[in-house]
Amino acid sequence: MTNRLSPFLGTMIIVGFAxxxxxxxxxxxxxxxxxxxxxxxxxxxxxxxxxxxxNDQIRNAALTSFEIALISATGALILGTLAGFVLSxxxxxxxxxxxxxxxxxxxxxPEVITGLSLLLLFVALGQAIGWPKERGVLTIAIAHITLGxxxxxxxxxxxxxSFDRSLEEAALDLGAKPAKVFAVxxxxxxxPALVAGWLxxxxxxxxxxxxxxxxxxxxxxxxxxxxxxSVRMGVSPQINALATLLLVAVAAAVLIAGRILARTxxxxxx
Amino acid sequence: MPGPGSRPxxxxxxPHLVLANVAKRFPQAASPxxxxxxxxxxxxxxxxxxxxxxxxxxxxxxxxxxxxxPDAGSIRIDGQDMGAVPPYARPVNMMFQSYALFPHxxxxxxxxxxxxxxxxxKDEIAARVAAMLDLxxxxxxxxxxxxxxxxxxxxxxxxxxxxxxxxxLLLLDEPLTALDRKLREETRFELVRIQRRVGITFLMxxxxxxxxxxxxxRIAVMEKGRIAQIGAPAEVYERPANRFVAGxxxxxxxxxxxxxxxxxxxxxxxxxxxxxxxxxTHDRVLPLGTEVALALRPEKLSxxxxxxxRWNNSLAGTVRGVAYRGEASDVEIELTCGKIVRATMAxxxxxxxxxxxxxxxxxxxxxxxxxVLEQ
Ligand SMILES: Nc1ncnc2c1ncn2[C@@H]1O[C@H](COP(=O)(O)OP(=O)(O)OP(=O)(O)O)[C@@H](O)[C@H]1O
Ligand SMILES: [Mg+2]
Numbered sequence: 001m002t003n004r005l006s007p008f009l010g011t012m013i014i015v016g017f018a019x020x021x022x023x024x025x026x027x028x029x030x031x032x033x034x035x036x037x038x039x040x041x042x043x044x045x046x047x048x049x050x051x052x053x054x055n056d057q058i059r060n061a062a063l064t065s066f067e068i069a070l071i072s073a074t075g076a077l078i079l080g081t082l083a084g085f086v087l088s089x090x091x092x093x094x095x096x097x098x099x100x101x102x103x104x105x106x107x108x109x110p111e112v113i114t115g116l117s118l119l120l121l122f123v124a125l126g127q128a129i130g131w132p133k134e135r136g137v138l139t140i141a142i143a144h145i146t147l148g149x150x151x152x153x154x155x156x157x158x159x160x161x162s163f164d165r166s167l168e169e170a171a172l173d174l175g176a177k178p179a180k181v182f183a184v185x186x187x188x189x190x191x192p193a194l195v196a197g198w199l200x201x202x203x204x205x206x207x208x209x210x211x212x213x214x215x216x217x218x219x220x221x222x223x224x225x226x227x228x229x230s231v232r233m234g235v236s237p238q239i240n241a242l243a244t245l246l247l248v249a250v251a252a253a254v255l256i257a258g259r260i261l262a263r264t265x266x267x268x269x270x
Numbered sequence: 271m272p273g274p275g276s277r278p279x280x281x282x283x284x285p286h287l288v289l290a291n292v293a294k295r296f297p298q299a300a301s302p303x304x305x306x307x308x309x310x311x312x313x314x315x316x317x318x319x320x321x322x323x324x325x326x327x328x329x330x331x332x333x334x335x336x337x338x339x340p341d342a343g344s345i346r347i348d349g350q351d352m353g354a355v356p357p358y359a360r361p362v363n364m365m366f367q368s369y370a371l372f373p374h375x376x377x378x379x380x381x382x383x384x385x386x387x388x389x390x391x392k393d394e395i396a397a398r399v400a401a402m403l404d405l406x407x408x409x410x411x412x413x414x415x416x417x418x419x420x421x422x423x424x425x426x427x428x429x430x431x432x433x434x435x436x437x438x439l440l441l442l443d444e445p446l447t448a449l450d451r452k453l454r455e456e457t458r459f460e461l462v463r464i465q466r467r468v469g470i471t472f473l474m475x476x477x478x479x480x481x482x483x484x485x486x487x488r489i490a491v492m493e494k495g496r497i498a499q500i501g502a503p504a505e506v507y508e509r510p511a512n513r514f515v516a517g518x519x520x521x522x523x524x525x526x527x528x529x530x531x532x533x534x535x536x537x538x539x540x541x542x543x544x545x546x547x548x549x550x551t552h553d554r555v556l557p558l559g560t561e562v563a564l565a566l567r568p569e570k571l572s573x574x575x576x577x578x579x580r581w582n583n584s585l586a587g588t589v590r591g592v593a594y595r596g597e598a599s600d601v602e603i604e605l606t607c608g609k610i611v612r613a614t615m616a617x618x619x620x621x622x623x624x625x626x627x628x629x630x631x632x633x634x635x636x637x638x639x640x641x642v643l644e645q
Contacts, residue, residue, distance in 0.1 A: 115444050164368065164370065166366050166368055166370040167372060167373075169337055169357070169364075169366070170333075170364070170366055170368070170370035170371075170372075170431075171372070171383070172337075172356075172357045172358050172359050173335055173336075173337075173358070173362075173363055173364050173432075174358075174363065174383050174384035174387055174431070174432075174435065175358050175359075175384055175387035175388055175435065176358060176387045177358055177381075180387070187370060188374050189373070189374060
């Protein structure tokens with residue numbers, strides 16, 4: 001690189017990054033603060049992490065969150081893959097445009113609306129057919145599936161639209177039946193997109209607060225809900241520690257998903 | 271190596287491959303992609319389907335492989351109707367234009383794919399893959415992935431993969447198009463050699479007339495979904511059935527003319543276009559006044575400063591341009607009437623007999639050199 005950054009551009013970049021990541025950095029830094037006071041630095045300590053791990057309420061919430069994330073990511077993967085397949089392989093059928101729009105709708109729909117409408121649906125269903133009796137892990141997972149499958153279907157459709165169909169035809173031509181072709185050719189080649197889609201859905205579920213708040217009942221409290229409610233009473237350094245851990249987990253998942261997707265794009269399949 | 275005994279070797283009375291009035295129109299297409307094609311192939315033949323882009327060659331191949339269903343007509347292989355047979359059950363393999371190698375499998379696994387689908391024993395697969403890789407000279411690359419191969423190597427893997435199941439018919443969709451010119455010419459000989467070795471019927475699609483003529487024993491020229499002419503390369507080149515075939519198989523000079531005299535094998539034509547009378551041999555007596563075209567390949571024209579006594583026809587003109595190609599030169603001549611004709615001069619005299627632009631010249635040919643096109 002021969003062209004140097006102008007001083008103005010350099011300043012703007014620093015300001016921009018500071019604006020974006022300053023608050024996050026302060027959370028991480030103060031999670032190692034020895035003092036209980038969030039704004040006063042009193043030396044390095046990991047005591048909040050130790051306290052955090054012995055906090056039953058938070059541990060239970062973490063387990064609930066992971067359970068919901070696992071269920072919803074897997075459900076979103078299955079439904080999203082089916083939708084992505086239909087959207088990329090069947091270019092013409094009645095209602096295709098509407099179908100595509102509805103699938104990806106949750107991507108742009110305000111979360112408050114998604115959450116509220118699902119809540120109303122669950123309440124109405126509960127009155128009409130007696131299910132769900134109470135809201136909890138299952139209802140949150142269902143809500144997260146609707147959101148997650150939108151992401152999965154977009155990722156899968158993108159992968160399939162760059163997929164060379166003649167690979168499948170070649171396998172068919174060489175004597176493999178359609179189901180075998182799917183198992184030994186299509187699936188291995190789109191697997192990276194599936195893994196990436198699963199990880200995306202998993203993180204989405206893990207850090208969602210709004211939809212979970214709407215669709216949860218008294219029996220299920222997720223991690224973001226615990227964080228949010230405890231922060232209202234004043235920020236405990238424990239929460240900083242928890243936020244740091246969550247941040248690491250989410251960042252790792254997104255990084256891995258990005259890596260996998262990038263590798264798929266560079267692969268010679270297309 | 272596939273032994274000759276693995277397929278019925280007898281030449282029965284049933285033709286090997288028969289296409290009868292096969293037609294296909296894609297939904298929302300204005301005209302059919304394949305429009306009533308009938309064709310018969312003999313066992314062990316190297317046949318080429320030649321035609322311009324979009325004339326339906328790939329569509330025809332895909333119907334033979336089973337990827338497209340014909341709207342009408344029938345396809346029979348050794349007497350068996352292929353109508354209801356799915357692609358994975360047909361005794362046909364295809365070499366794809368893009369090669370379609372499986373990127374997540376090694377070269378050996380790609381080649382062995384067909385045998386694994388046929389549930390052959392492991393050691394048989396290993397042995398036949400090794401033999402097949404030897405045949406295409408790729409033994410050293412068995413462990414590589416397709417992404418690590420050159421274009422020519424990929425092409426040979428695709429060929430090996432399509433041959434290993436010993437199909438009754440191998441379909442090749444423009445097998446050489448993706449190679450560079452030099453490799454393409456070497457591969458022509460290689461492909462013909464391999465075809466002789468394995469004895470499998472090859473049906474190759476190409477839009478390169480040189481490729482078709484140099485490799486195939488018979489050619490079908492296609493135009494807009496129909497077959498315009500079928501024959502041996504020399505036959506199609508020397509005796510084209512119509513203007514399209516004549517023009518597609520190489521450069522040609524056409525003179526519009528009318529028949530003014532006809533004897534048993536000699537026609538006299540009057541061409542208003544060039545204001546001259548031309549004589550040409552023809553195997554059919556045409557009624558006087560018939561509108562025809564006289565077609566003349568550039569290499570059949572002779573050029574000289576004075577008309578030659580051996581010529582039956584000669585036209586005067588001036589040299590308009592010369593394109594030196596090494597083994598020959600293409601010469602453009604502007605006749606006195608203004609029409610441009612092309613001649614090819616073999617490079618016999620080296621640099622000595624060069625032509626100057628604007629120099630007066632005579633172009634002539636004998637009566638056997640031209641072809642009368644009735645349509
Ligand atoms: N799946 C399809 N749907 C609609 N039309 C098609 C389809 N495949 C081919 N066609 C049309 O059918 C015609 C013949 O196509 P085809 O691919 O057989 O041509 P081709 O002779 O192989 O040409 P090329 O030399 O360019 O490969 C073309 O007009 C093409 O646009
Ligand atoms: Mg084609």
